[in-house]
Amino acid sequence: MTTTKNFTETDFEWPKGFYSDAKHIGLKHKKLDFGWLYSEVPATAAGVYTTNKFCAAPTAKTKETVSKSHKLQAIIANSAIANSCTGLQGEKDVLTEQTLIAEKLNIKPELVGVASTGLIGACLPMDKIEKGIAELTLTSSTELTKAILTTDKKRKIISVDFKIQGTTCKISGFAKGSGMIHPKMATMLAFITTDVAVADDTLQPLLSELTDVTFNQITVDGDTSTNDMVLTLANGMAGNKPLTKASPDYQTFKEVLHLVLQKLAQKIAADGEGATKLVEANVLAAQNKTDAQAIAKAIVGSNLVKTALFGADPNWGRIISTIGATPATYNPQTIDIKINEFLVVKQSLAAIFDKDEVSNSLKQDMITLTVDLHDGQYDGQAWGCDLTYEYVKINATYSS
Known part of the structure; x- marks a missing residue:
């Protein structure tokens, strides 16, 4: 309760x-x-x-x-x-x-x-x-x-x-x-x-x-x-x-x-087919709500991001490239990215972080990705899951 x-x-x-x-x-x-x-x-x-x-x-x-x-x-x-x-x-x-x-x-x-x-x-x-x-x-x-x-x-x-x-x-x-x-x-x-x-x-x-x-x-x-x-x-x-x-x-x-x-x-x-992790994306300080929501959903929807999270790989390049592929408007020089509580990108450049420490944090069943655009006053959220071998297995035999 x-x-x-x-x-x-x-x-x-x-x-x-x-x-x-x-x-x-x-x-x-x-x-x-x-x-x-x-x-x-x-x-x-x-x-x-x-x-x-x-x-x-x-x-x-x-x-x-x-x-x-x-x-x-x-x-x-x-x-x-x-x-x-x-x-x-x-x-x-x-x-x-x-x-x-x-x-x-x-x-x-x-x-x-x-x-x-x-x-x-x-x-x-x-x-x-x-x-x-x-x-x-x-x-x-x-x-x-x-x-x-x-x-x-x-x-x-x-x-x-x-x-x-x-x-x-x-x-x-x-x-x-x-x-x-x-x-x-x-x-x-x-x-x-x-x-x-x-x-x-x-x-x-x-x-x-x-x-x-x-x-x-x-x-x-x-x-x-x-x-x-x-x-x-x-x-x-x-x-x-x-x-x-x-x-x-x-x-x-x-x-x-x-x-x-x-x-x-x-x-x-969280109960996505074959999923082992719930993923939450938070996008902060966008120019408008539509852009904030679109970026957040693009991140949790990216197969490259989803597979990296399944493998506990803190590959932030997949996150930033997903942001770059959206039609949203933002300043590409001012982006900060956090994986769980760890800052991995500062002002669109690699931050110093312990890869093993971040990787260990990705083994938990709830992952939070935070993107601060520093370019407005609107926030957005989206939720997804990792992409696993089990997902392919389930959907390869669904109707049989």
Whole structure:
């Protein structure tokens, strides 16, 4: 448990009014692969989706659904099969899922979001899906957080308690993602639930803003998938007056939501396929925020940087050359670079450092790269991981 002045990080559980269930329906050999999330009342909904032009049927339909009313009451999700590049059949299957869930819960189909992740190009076995839907119940179980995993080694979960208008509220988020991670909003899914009431026209721009500095600042392998989606549901069952940007507690809510998204993004980066190290890049003193973010993400996305970190090689030349390849504007004569706490570049020239000492520091499971441009007042962050032999092994046999 982590406590600060404004919030308390707790063991994972659903906010007030949310229920879920998960099953093994045979999409995977043994593990959980199917489940749902349900809110007692229609929740204000916001989403951010893949920019891949081959947008999967469930992602496209959920985007369309959310954009119409900004409301959802249920989400159905499966792993193992992405229902992507499946044509009209894939679209038909999504509509069938919405209809079956709506009938079971006695809600409108347009209140049902659909998410799938897994192998691209395969259609859903709808006999198994229909049977699975019939078996789902409404429980306090959190097993859905496992059912959406594919090559992930662990769950990505977080729950945070905080106060809004004097009332204790909760945000709980869970995600999956290990490979094909390079969000521009990869295969990456994230679901955020809260019992806070948030105005329809407030939640979407807030989620978009915070996604840009969290999920869109992680990379594992530079590949953006067809199924990426971040959904946030706010059902208002805490009883507060709906938050707007003018609300006194808006900043508190924004701070906690930012924390939840950032922690989930970091957990995805740390669990990259075959990864042994989480890498954080901090870029300081850039001329604008866009440049700071772009440089940070370029550093954690460079295969040369990633392999050097895997090998515990403090080769700062790979970092500075990556910076130089970006379109960002900066003074190339004033750059300082630190690997962990060690200064390795001063004013764009080699600094004196103990190579063995720095190399030893690169053997830990968290690495921080800090670039100070000394050229402005804007900072940026990004997260990634090292590139290992295991990554190649996993992806060489993924569909077999």
